[in-house]
Structures are given as C-alpha cells and as structure tokens.
Amino acid sequence: MENNTHTSKVLIAKSYGPSDVLEFQEITLDTLPQGFARIRVKAAGINPIDARRMTGEFKHAGLPQTFGTEFTGEIIEIADDHSDFKVGDFVLGSGNGFTHATVIDVPVGNLIRRPENIAWEVAGSIAGVAQTATTVLDEIGPINSLLVHGASGGVGSIIVQLARERGITVVGTSSKRNLEYVNSLGAIAVEYGDGLTERIKEVFPNAFDASIDMVGNEQATQVSLEVVKEDGVIGTIAGKPTSSERVVPFWVKRNPQNLQHVVNGIEAGKFTWEIDSTFPFENAAEAYSKILEGHTRGKIVLTF
Template identity: 60%
Template sequence: MKTTVLIAHEYGQPEVLNLESHSLPTLASGMARIQVKAAGINPIDARRMTGEFKHAQLPQTFGTEFAGVIVELADANTTWKIGDEVLGSGGSFTHATVIDVPLENLIRKPQNIEWNIAGSLAGAAQTAMTILDEMGPAQSLLVHGGSGGVGSILIQLAIEKGMNVVATASEKNQQHLQALGATPVVYGEGLIQRLHSIHPEKFDASIDMSGNEDATQASLATVKSGGFMGSIAGRKLSSSQIRPVWVKRNINNLQHVVDGVADGRFDWSVSREYPFENAQEAYTDVLTGHTKGKSVLVFQ
C-alpha cells in the first residue's frame, strides 16, 4: 500500500514542504493501518519546519494527531476491526494519507463528532490534561495565550475542576475567552497592571503557551511564591522558575476530553480547514499565530 506524506528535506518556510508518495512496509505487530480523514496542525509542527525546534533529523515528517478509518490490522484482534472509525495520537507522523499507529494510541471516534474535530483532539487534549496533572490542586490559574487549541480546552478543564481562570489573548479573541468561561485580558504592554486590576490576589498557577518575555514577567509578578509556573512553548526562557511542560500521552485523559466534546460539556473550535494538498498554505497561516481553536488538514 502507498501513502502520500508531507515531508521536508531542509529547514525553512512552507515552500520546503512537499507531498511525496511512499510504499508502506509490512504492518508491524501491535499496529493498525489508518486511512486518515483529518489531522490537526500544531504550532510545534511549523516550528519544526523552520528549524526553530529541531526534534528529528532531516528529512522530517509532521503531525502528532489524527482521525481516520482502520484499513489493516497486523494481528487477530477482538477490540478493533477493519472499518472502525478511530482517533488518537500518531506513531511517527500523521500528515499523510495512510499511517501506521500503535493500537494503544487509539480510541473510538464518537459518531456525533465530525472528522475535522476528531482529527484535532488528541494533541491539545492530552497537553492540557498533562498541564493540570503536573500543576496539582489550584484555585486560580493564569493562562497566557488562551485562545489556541491547548488554551481553549485547558480553560474548560480548569473550570470543570472549580478554578477561577484568567486568560490572555489578542483583542479579537477576547469574546472567545469569555465564552469559554475565562476572564479575558488583552496581552501586550501594561499586561501586569491589567492583571493586578482584574485579579488583585496572587494566582496559584500560570501556564504560558507563547514563550515570550511579557508572559514570563507577568507570571513572575502575579503568581504566589511557590506556585506552579509552566510553559509549553518549548523555548528557552529568561527565568528558570518557569518549568517546561511536555505532553504525556494518556489514553484515559484523551477519552475524558473526547467524551466531554461528544456530550456537549466542552466546546471545541476548529477555526481553519485546509485540503491536504494545500498544506503549505496551512503552515503559512499557523506561523502567523493569533489562532482561535485548531487548524486542521482534511483528506478526501
């Protein structure tokens, strides 16, 4: 079986991305072969493309989450069958027409969740749950850059736990934050003063999605001594007090979010959809930032 894979043989802007046809090897034991229907794009994908974040040797492939249909199974299996609709984290990559995925990464796609939503869930959902797991108990949370995919579900999960959430975003995304249940704040010059005005008491915790200096200084100024301060930006920060948070895959955490999206408890926004053949355009837009929810590649 053949697959068409998004691949880059050098670092650079989206023009380095190519769609290449490759033959798939014999399916390994413990794996499922998936016809991809949708796959989310995360900022880390674009940053790997440019070389800002060097995660693998060249040439490199992209994508960490997907939704699709099982077309082949390596082993006799009582849990899964060919034709099952699934979603989850990928094996090596997900921005491709056909991918091989460990069975342990799969959960069933609820019938009432559209493909574009299903394909964008796994990465952001498990990242948000990892943040909460590492943060521990908290009554108040400051989210820097809360309008993106991770921030949007994190806000809702934190509120589900009873936290008071304040989140920053650009002016155009303030209503989005408010609709999610957070107190919205415009980031930029004067951020610390605005935070003090809105939330005079120190926060128990903060999480930074952007990795910029304004967010670093705001966390240092507004989070209580000994409080949790984390970042998922993957960038070197000016303060060692802010700890990096790396996603831990956990199928139970993913199932919790998927169930919440399916039954309407959690809102999940896909702001941009792109045909797979327009991947260069999609990555160009992701590089500009200021997203609301997720961007997704969709496949015929």
C-alpha cells in the first residue's frame, strides 16, 4: 500500500442559513485506514436533506458540518489487500460521512464499479437515492398499490420504477410541468395542490396499501390519512416532524447489492435516470439554492 499525503477541498458550513453560509476548506487527509479506498471525486449528487441541513431545518450533527452522501470517482489509493479494486478503478457508491469534496476516504464495502456507458454526472447521483428507494420498498413489504408524494424528484423517480418492476400500481404526485415525466416512469400522475384527494380518488378509487412522502408537507400527510387503508403503511423520507403518529420515518440502509441492481438497470436502459442540472463544485452555493426551490426533475449534481 502506498502511503501518500493527499489534500482535499471540502464543502462546509460553520453556521446555519441560506447558501451563502457555504464555504470551502482545504484539509490534509490522515493515513488511509485499513479497509478504505481514497477517491478523487468526479461527480456527487445533492439531495434535499443536504440543503435542509444547511439551513438548519434538519440537524443531526453539530457545526461545522459537511455534506453529501453519494459520489463517483477514481481510486487513487487503497488499503485493502483482499479487495478486487485497485488504484485507477472508476467506482461509485455511498460516502463515509460526506462526499462534497475533491478527495474522500470511503469503506471499500460501499463501492461498486462505474459502468463505462454511465456518464459521470449520472453515476455520482445514484447511490443515495437508489438505496433509499429500495430500503423503503423492502421495509414496506409486499403490496399491490402505492401512493408516492413527490414522484418526479430523485428518490421518487426511481421508487416509481422499482415499484412498477415489482408489479405494484403506483400513483405519483408532482407539479403540473412534471406530470408527463411521472407518467413516463410508469405511474399514474396527479398534480398536487388543492383538491388533491379528489383527483387521486378519480384515478384510483380504492384504498392504497401504502404511501411514501418525499416532500414533507402537511398536505401529503393529510391526503395519505384519507386514501391509505387503515392497516396500511404511511411512510416518509423527508425527515420532518409530522402531525400523525401513523407516519413512519424511513432511513436509508446501505446495501451494495440493491445499488448494483439499480445501476445494472440504468446501464441496460431499463431504468430512466434524469439529471435536472449540473453545477461545477465551485458553484455549490448556487446548486444548493436551486434544490431548495423544489420542483426538480431527477437529480442536481456537482461536477469536479
């Protein structure tokens, strides 16, 4: 194993607030721990939870804070004599605390290979949302119908497709401009806003087996309480307090096999993967502001 010294430019926030709290910090990385790979990042997705941590709406660690859960890049050092990976391999996966940085250290067990025909910006945006979506479906268990609030976003887009792959009927809500996209994923698309319950019942009059909220607003909670059967699952990944004890929070569980399944589907053209927009790492503040606006179609990605 080579024992090189590497530096990394890391996105941090020393306080909570809008995107102008973000800054870059240059750090020297410690000796690479056993079982880890050092990655030069090529692209990293931004998820709504990153932006909500920036504003302080969601707090799970103290200040200063770092950001990012998914990435793709090139291995520049590895400390695992039994791994099939080597220096120079292109990989993707989940981070070990943060991925919005130029160089990161990641457990080898979090990595899978990046297929050549998957663009960097796509590869860097898969791991977090793919594993979140599969976690939700696995923990809900066998169902026949699912209501997805916020079906056009990163997690929403893939959970619709994974659910349809399992033979589940899906109704997905979105803004008007994303209805056609949600339909193309295999869901019955319904525009959110006033009168949502009635519009959902028009297209799916039966009670749903389950619902999942990607948005985290009160309308999603109240509508789900009205249209999901009494013993059905009402879940959320938004990480926000809810007004009903029936709403179950789901948290991602890392599973490289589930991630590989989604990557294989994207590589084969079976799953659609939409990139809303990309921003150079230096323009991270602009990217974070955009994700807070909502209404994204697919993923917002930082490129390096």
